[in-house]
Amino acid sequence: MSEKIKILYVDDEPDNLVGFKASLRLDYQVLTAINTQQALSCLNNHQDIKVVFCDQRMPNVTGVEFFEEIRISHPLPVRILITAYTDVESIINAINKGNIFRYVKKPWLESEIIAAIDEANKFYIANSMLFIKNEELQRAYNELNKFAYSVSHDIRAPLSGILGAINFAREIDDVEEMKEMMYLMEKSLKKLDTYIISMHDYYSLQRGELKIADVDFNKLMDELKAIYTVLSKTNNVEFNVTINQNEVFRSDEVPIRLIFNNLLSNAFKYLDKTRDNRSVDVTVEVQKGIATLHVKDTGVGILGSHIGEIFNLFYRANSQEAGSGFGLYNVKSALLKLNGQIEVNSVMHQGTTFKVTIPSI
Amino acid sequence: MKLAFIVIDDSELDCFVSRKIIEHVDKSLNVKTYQNAELAIEIIKDNPIDNSEGLTIILLDLHMPIMNGFQFVEEFEKLPIQKQKKYMIVVLSSTRNANDISRILSYNGVESMLEKPLTLEKLTSLVHRVQQGLN
Incomplete structure (x- = not known):
């Protein structure tokens, strides 16, 4: 001993x-x-x-x-x-x-x-x-309690909204009004769908094992670029990706992709509609076995008093109804699994930068 | 007696449907909707107290980011009594949580609660009840 x-x-x-x-x-x-x-x-x-x-x-x-x-x-x-x-x-x-x-x-x-x-x-x-073990179980149980409470509300709320809309649709004669309502119903359903996908991410992050393989950031970002270039064009946002990887990097691609997806979708979601030169910049630098990722936007920013809480489950710092309260919590869980770190720097109305570091395993 | 409505709900769809239902019951009713409760309370704070006879019904959602329904009611109860009297808070929520329900109804400022979704029938009976109580 x-x-x-x-x-x-x-x-x-x-x-x-x-x-x-x-x-x-x-x-x-x-x-x-x-x-x-x-x-x-x-x-x-x-x-x-x-x-x-x-x-x-x-x-x-x-x-x-x-x-x-x-x-x-x-x-x-x-x-x-x-x-x-x-x-x-x-x-x-x-x-x-x-x-x-x-x-x-x-x-x-x-x-x-x-x-x-x-x-x-x-x-x-x-x-x-x-x-x-007892303490771990107690923690898991508390989280489950919170989970059941929030999930039952967050799933029921959009459903009752849509039900209310269908109910009232019987009284609507105006086609334009109907179309407007359909558009909002679709938005609500899409939000619910995203919510359920994030819930699935949450579950797999909590339970899944890591699958370590070589990670090629160029290839990974090519796939993500295809998705986000469309968003950048429709929202009139300049989207730049710079990757500098000259060495082998070993990790699990699934949580890394989840991190990118959440940070990028936030960057495009919380953009500042009032300014002209909008941009989202992604840089990846792999050096001496450490990958450093930056996701920088020119969005609305996060209020200083909220920064400490944005990684908490079900916390939402913005009243736009797009957020599920899962995203950054999932990012943090993914980083916990990968042994990585995250830092955030944000100035209201100027933008937010997330810096993520992940060691090669 | 002149009635007006303020709808506070983070869901765009719920705001839209509530507005349409209110306007359907009576086209002359004034409706304002807010997706952010903090903004709503600021505007209520800044409004001067008018001496007309009108009453504004606030349809308040409970679960919202930034400021939830509970926090809104707490802020509301800090307003001068004269101003509070011009408003009536009716909670409109999809919650089934018994704790939440008894907690929100324990506030003096909260008149009653309706379960979502809002329907024409629910709103019509609310408007009738309020008008009869006032006349």
């Missing part, structure tokens, strides 16, 4: 402490305490103590009482009582209540202590893994 197991021994007899430490210090990191106050401060200062041995017979507090106390305040360290054959009743009671993992009888043999530590350590590892 690379790191020595940290154990604490509590006993009111200094000789016992010295003897215990002397025989075990080579194999374990041994801390000692002469009373329970000292033991408590030791537990507070060393959160990584795995096993606590305590003598039963001490002035003021018995070992059983001490363990009952730290079971609540420090639940993780495994508790082992050291005792002579007295107080049998209270010891059995304490074991049955779960306050003590096991006991070692006094005078102890080194082999007994080592065996006890070994068992206790296994118990500790299993316990702390459970603890971590």
Whole structure:
């Protein structure tokens, strides 16, 4: 084992402490305490103590009482009582209540202590893994709750809008008015469709495994260019792509494509309709195993107070109804998988630049 | 009694349909629509209090980016009472969440709630109810 197991021994007899430490210090990191106050401060200062041995017979507090106390305040360290054959009743009671993992009888043999530590350590590892898993599950559960809440609204809202429109269509005689409404209905449906696609992205990012292969940014951007050149022409936005890749880059293309797609669709979505020289610039620079991507737009910008929240699930910083609240969260999840980073720089009415760095794997 | 409407909803389609339904019930009703609640509250704040008898019904969506329905009502309740009296907030939402519903109805400024989609029948009965209450 690379790191020595940290154990604490509590006993009111200094000789016992010295003897215990002397025989075990080579194999374990041994801390000692002469009373329970000292033991408590030791537990507070060393959160990584795995096993606590305590003598039963001490002035003021018995070992059983001490363990009952730290079971609540420090639940993780495994508790082992050291005792002579007295107080049998209270010891059995304490074991049955779960306050003590096991006991070692006094005078102890080194082999007994080592065996006890070994068992206790296994118990500790299993316990702390459970603890971590539990926390992970709780987090996932909270996210699921939030997810169900938002998704049920975000799917139902456009549906009820369309239903309302169909309902009212019976009263419309004017063809132009009808066409206008049809156009808005189509927009709503397209938004719902995009939402469901993003939800799928969300799911695959959370569950999927990485598939590492050579990534050719020139080829990747050629495909994306085909899509976004159309958008750039209809919106009258200059679209420039510069790629500088002279080395092999290994990563998973799917999340990288997702990152580009989200950043580019945002750049074209939140463009500033009031200005003339609109542009979206993409640069990719691959150097020494790191790909640095910039997506720079001349759009409406993001308010400073919103910047900290734009990567949160379901957060939307713009009242245009196009956003789903998934996009940048998915970008962040993708980067988490790829070990990458993202930075954002934005000035209201001047534009936003996203800088992404991804290491070759 | 003169009625007017303000529709606050981030969905362009919902704003459009609500406006059409209101105009269908009575062509003379004045309708304003806002996709951003923050903009709506700013405009309501800046409007001078008029002493005419009119009442403006605010149809308010709950889930919106930037400023949601709850935040809107909180801002609204900070307005001078004289101004608040000129408006009546009716929440129009597709939510089925019991927490959201009881929370929004607990505000004094909120008169009632309608479930989306808005229909001619729902709006007609709202207008009748309000007019009878006022006359």
